[in-house]
Amino acid sequence: MPGTDPAEAMRVILGELPDLPHLAELPARGVGADLTGRTAGLLVDLPVETTPTGWRFAGRPGRDVSRARGLLATDLDVLEETAGGYGGPLKIQVCGPWTLAATIELARSQEAALADPGAVADLTASLTEGVAAHVGDVRKRVPGAQVLLQLDEPALSAVLAGSVPTASGLNRLPAPEPADAEAPLAVVIEAAGAFAIVHCCAPSVPFGMIGAVGAKAVSFDLGVLRREEEDGLAEAVEAGLGVLAGAVPATAPAAAGSGTGRLADPSETARRVVELWRRMGWPGASGAGPAEVAGQVVLTPACGLAGAPPGYARSALAHCREAARLLPELIEEG
Numbered sequence: 001m002p003g004t005d006p007a008e009a010m011r012v013i014l015g016e017l018p019d020l021p022h023l024a025e026l027p028a029r030g031v032g033a034d035l036t037g038r039t040a041g042l043l044v045d046l047p048v049e050t051t052p053t054g055w056r057f058a059g060r061p062g063r064d065v066s067r068a069r070g071l072l073a074t075d076l077d078v079l080e081e082t083a084g085g086y087g088g089p090l091k092i093q094v095c096g097p098w099t100l101a102a103t104i105e106l107a108r109s110q111e112a113a114l115a116d117p118g119a120v121a122d123l124t125a126s127l128t129e130g131v132a133a134h135v136g137d138v139r140k141r142v143p144g145a146q147v148l149l150q151l152d153e154p155a156l157s158a159v160l161a162g163s164v165p166t167a168s169g170l171n172r173l174p175a176p177e178p179a180d181a182e183a184p185l186a187v188v189i190e191a192a193g194a195f196a197i198v199h200c201c202a203p204s205v206p207f208g209m210i211g212a213v214g215a216k217a218v219s220f221d222l223g224v225l226r227r228e229e230e231d232g233l234a235e236a237v238e239a240g241l242g243v244l245a246g247a248v249p250a251t252a253p254a255a256a257g258s259g260t261g262r263l264a265d266p267s268e269t270a271r272r273v274v275e276l277w278r279r280m281g282w283p284g285a286s287g288a289g290p291a292e293v294a295g296q297v298v299l300t301p302a303c304g305l306a307g308a309p310p311g312y313a314r315s316a317l318a319h320c321r322e323a324a325r326l327l328p329e330l331i332e333e334g
Helices: 006-016 035-040 063-083 097-103 117-141 156-161 178-192 207-212 227-238 266-279 290-295 310-333
Strands: 048-051 054-057 088-095 145-152 195-199 217-221 242-248 297-301
Touching (some): 006 063, 035 048, 035 054, 035 063, 035 088, 063 117, 088 117, 088 195, 097 117, 097 156, 117 145, 117 178, 207 217, 242 266, 242 310, 266 310, 297 310
Parallel strands (some): 242 297
Antiparallel strands (some): 048 054
């Protein structure tokens, strides 16, 4: 979410998304509120620090990781104050193990931890313990909530393709073997004991792998989904994987002759999802009815909402809710 006030962000989220709120992330607050730093603060016995190029492992905890932990603690206090009596699904987000490995440097070099299988193993073990504790903390603060854990993996496609650059930029770090690629995600998901979602906003989302590691749903941006990927998505959906489709632009669409525009009608957004379903040959092959199909889908903004004006962010959330409300009717119409 945009802004720096967690209380205001939670009020907006609870107001616009009463059936599926989430713990706000506010990266505009700077170091420790970013994707990597926020989750690095959860790591157990594996301190980190910032460098001119990002985050790296450190010999002992310092002010950077303390700031990350402090910001998250504030956010959790606000969550408890504003949503402590809430009952229903509640989504929290952490950076996944492969994106952490691609964005945290080794202590004595500028290479990403991804370059060292031992470092990846240590990072995964530390993250597993920290995420499990985090999920437990949220459950205590909001005891009526069903916690949904989203593992944000924007670098997953690049890791699997072997396209993450080395520190020099002249070469690429090798891709992990398929079995080794699944293990870090699977162990974090299993230890957390929550309904798990894997989010990947890059092209070439590995839908099959995400289902194989124990995730219950996949989150992706509809705008970057390529036609050749739709068969993989269809197979995952048929196998029961839930879908969080980033169907609403993260920033205001440009209007002709001006710098800003308005969102399309919610029905147009819902129709984009229905058209995708039809191209995949689903739900016809499964025999599911409109309610079952709609129940397997959540509409979300695309990545980048934190960079939008606050007013637009609120509108985008409301737009998602209204478009989702229309899905069963449009699916039935065909």
